[in-house]
Amino acid sequence: STARLKKGCWSTEISTSQLNEVIYPGPNLNMIVGANGTGKSSIVCAICLGLAGKTAILGRGDKVGLYVKRGCNKGSVEIELHKAQGNLVINREIHVENNQSTWMLNGKHTSQKTVEEEVKALQIQVSNLCQFLPQEKVGEFAKMTKVELLEATEKSVGPPEMYEFHCELKTFRTKERELENVCKEKASALEKFKQRNERNKHDVERYYEKKRHLDNIKMLEKKKPWVEYETARKELEGVKKSREDAKKQLKTVRESQAPMLKKIQHIDSQLRPIENQMKDKTVSIREASQKCKQKQDQLDRKHREIEDIKQAFSLKQTEAADRQKRISNTRRMIDDLRAELANVGDQSDVTPQINAVNAELRRIQEEKAKMEGEKADMRREKDNLNGECRLLKNRLRSLDDMMKIKEEKLRGRSKDTYAAVQWLRQNKHIFSGNVYEPMMLVISVRNPNHAKYVENHIPFNDLRAFVFQKREDMEKFMMEVRDSQNLRVNSVFAPEESCATRAPSRPIESLKRFGFFAYLRELFDAPEEVMSYLCNQYKVHDVPVGTDQTKAMIKTVIEEPYLKVLYTAEEKYSLKKSFYSGKTSTSNSAVRPSQYLTMAVDAEEKRQLEEQIRTAEKSMQAIDVQMSAMQERAAKLDHCDNELRAQKKGLSEMKGKKRQLEQKISTKQDSLRQMEQGGIDLQKAEEETKAQISAVNSQKVAIVAEFMAHMKLSMEKVYMALETVGMTAEKTKLETDCREGSAELRQACAMLEQRKARLLEMCKGLMRRAREICNMDPGESAVPPDLHTAFSQLPDTMDEIDAMLNEERSRADCFTGLSENVVDEYNRREQEIKNLEKELDEKSNALKTYRQNISEAKERWLNPLKQLVEQINDKFSDFFRSMQCAGEVDLHSENEEEYDKYGIRIRVKFRSSTQLHELTAHHQSGGERSVSTMLYLMALQELNRCPFRVVDEINQGMDPVNERRVFDIVVRTACKETTSQYFFITPKLLQNLQYADEMTVLCVHNGPHMLPPNKWDEKAFTRRCVRRKGK
Secondary structure, rough: OEEEEEEEEOOOOOOOOOOOEEEOOOOOOOEEEEEOOOOOEEEEHHHHHOOOOHHHHHHOOOOOHHHHHHHHHHHEEEEEOOOOOOOOEEEEEEEEOOEEEEEEEEOOEHHHHHHHHHHHHHOOOOOOOEEEEEHHHHHOOOOOOHHHHHHHHHHHHOOOHHHHHHHHHHHHHHHHHHHHHHHHHHHHHHHHHHHHHHHHHHHHHHHHHHHHHHHHHHHHHHHHHHHHHHHHHHHHHHHHHHHHHHHHHHHHHHOOHHHHHHHHHHHHHHHHHHHHHHHHHHHHHHHHHHHHHHHHHHHHHHHHHHHHHHHHHHHHHHHHEEEEEEEHHHHHHHHHHHHHHHHHHHOOOOHHHHHHHHHHHHHHHHHHHHHHHHHHHHHHHHHHHHHHHHHHHHHHHHHHHHHHHHHHHHHOHHHHHHHHHHHHHHHHHHHOOOOEEHHHHEEOOHHHHHHHHHHOOOOOHHHOOEEEOOHHHHHHHHHHHHHHHOOEEEEEOOOOOOOOOOOOOOOOOHHHOOOOEHHHHHEOOHHHHHHHHHHHHHHHOEEOHHHHHHHOOOOOOOOOOOOOOEOOOOOEEEEEEEOOOEEEEEEEOOOOOOOOOOOOOHHHHHHHHHHHHHHHHHHHHHHHHHHHHHHHHHHHHHHHHHHHHHHHHHHHHHHHHHHHHHHHHHHHHHHHHHHHHHEEEEEEEHHHHHHHHHHHHHHHHHHHHHHHHHHHHHHHHHHEEEEEEEEHHHHHHHHHHHHHHHHHHHHHHHHHHHHHHHHHHHHHHHHHEEEEOOOOOOOOOOOOOOHHHHHHHOOOOOHHHHHHHHHHHHHHOOOOOOOHHHHHHHHHHHHHHHHHHHHHHHHHHHHHHHHHHHHHHHHHHHHHHHHHHHHHHHHHHHHHHHOOOOOEEEOOOOOOHOOOOOOOEEEEEOOOOOOOOHHHOOOOOOOHHHHHHHHHHHHOOOOOOEEEEEEEOOOOOHHHHHHHHHHHHHHHHHOOOOEEEEEEEEEEOOOOOOOOOOOOOEEEEEOOOOOOOHHHHHHHHHHHHHHHHOO
């Protein structure tokens, strides 16, 4: 327990506090009483920081230097802890300049880590809300999750090993899940490998079957060239023998043909003179033939000349016929034109009608020009509106993007609030009054640099709160999102009378000499209801914001009346006036950087942009309607214009038709006269043609006579040729008889010679091929012994080998889609299956071991925990029952195997008409949460294994009835001999409370007229009190 607490230069809200204070608490209940601002909470801060606690536990300043009294360079705290082996004295000295601390343990310098270890050994946990509950953390207790509450309870009242067992169980469970997942993965992989190998097993068998057939094919292909070579060699021997026999027969035939050869020579001697004469005749005939060819060419030219004469005459006949036809047509056309001219002469003048049509056309053109001008103006107006609309949409899109960024920040901080925003946007129509999304979405800071002031002044719980104009709308909203959807959201409703325009207590001009430039309200824009709520709740209309000049003049500034909260460039100052001394106390804290309001979205600008876009789109739609009407009118005008032009064309044609007809008649008459004067005399042309043809025929007769003279030489050559043919025929017959006797033999010999050479080359090629296939050396000619054995089991003829090859290839071709990779993959997977089976056995055994360990650890942890929770529940229920309410504590878990999800659930009800509800930060009121928190802590009191417990101002939100009941329970429970030391800090007490002799009351006084501690005389004070009572 704490035996003594001494603090020096410690910060309190009263700037005139004493420099050194020494507190001697009692072993049981210690009630620390004092007015607000006297320094009660500074005792709590001293206990926390003196026991090496973090500043975050206190929820006040984040630096230890802020806990030292303003104006002092350093502060100290000394705590003496009672210990059976000897008291432990811890001293901490805090230096403001560098926020560093020096530590002493029993008068010796030491480190913070050593102090932390000593404190932990005494089972002191200042970070555990079940043991140490500062004023700023009272509300945090109800916000603790069931899991956090269980861990805090285990650390506070459970046996030392209980929390260790719990952590060990969570670790075991995590590893068990990991092993289970590993086993599942490996079992799944093993099953997949087995199934895949089972599917591939048939393919592997087929692969080996195919390989056997391919081996047979390979061996047959090796034997085949040897069989081919042997067959070719035997055939070559037969050819050689046949060739020798044929040569002998040819020699015999040549000896029997000698007389025939002599007669052939005699005929050759007679043919030579005749052939010489024929050569001479041939030269003469060639010259005559050349001349005959020339004469023939002359005859051909004469033929063509006659044909040209006839063709010219024919053309003249055709031309004469065409001219007569044209003359006839021209005369007929002249008659038709004269008849038409006679009809046109009877019609009236159409000039007035043409003038009327022209006038109407001018009117239509003027109207169309006017419409085109109007359409051009409308198009320009529409383009301007379209450009303006595009700019407005781009600006609106940028605002939407900024809003999305703010929404993402909201979702990152509070998913429930974000979900409620989405629901509200879809159901806004069900509310009768104005409903606004969370303030952080609708507040638009005018200057991003000022966002930090607004964000520091308005708590985040209100920044994420929905604002309602009407209370019934708020109740409807909370019933849906909180009760039905179980979302944790905040909501507020604006004052019935608007405070948005409420005037500040002083004009800002009167404060500008201190560096203040605006009130907080002028730094941002918000809807009227939101601004009204902020002015009413947080007085944003009366909180000035200053600069570094304000910071420099802060001592003067805080003396100004009416200032309660103010901001300098980087700090927030809160000023409070003591009801007892009239002195003003100040507290300051650093202004945190803005996180949510930096992205400013002006809701009014967004609304105006949307309205301007709608107006521009309506104007463009109206222009489109007008342009459509003008388009229809223009189409009608075009139709009228076309009809008038057609009418004008018809009238113009009618007016000029007479003149055109007269011109056409004159033109046709001139053409007729020219055709009649240009006639051809066909009789004269016919006579000239006959004379020309007769002259050409006379020339042809002379050419034919010369041609016949040259033909005589050719006849003489023909007679000599006939004689030569007779002798040549006889010679040919003799030669044929000779050839017939020996030709077949010569041909047979040549064929046999060719066949021999071909077979010899084939044998050499087959031998080379056989050596290559069998991988033999070039000099080897015999089959290797190993192949000879294999060849002996195969067929010996080519037909049998080819048949067997075809059969083996057909069978091998049946095994399609197979490769060696299938076999390699099959063998590799078989090895992987063996490895996986081994690994799975090892992991399964490890999993069994872990499950056994978990079962043992669970038994060690869960049974004592259930007993502990049952004891807490009994105390908690008794306390609530004594207050005519109901409450219970139970161990809650959705899954018994999920040890990190176990938690302590507190359920309470304060009215008989309601059901038990879980204690949360949202469902119960502040006073109900305080009562529940206090009774839970008292239920832990008798079970507590920690040396002391601290609770600071937990009775602030309680009503008098509950406060009295809770006080009685605290006194009864904390004053028992079996309980640990208890510090209960309160600024107020009800009258006629029940006190116990075991409790110690520590009254905290502070002010400018207080005696220093070294001058305090308790006996003198007691004597004065006795004398005053005696009077």
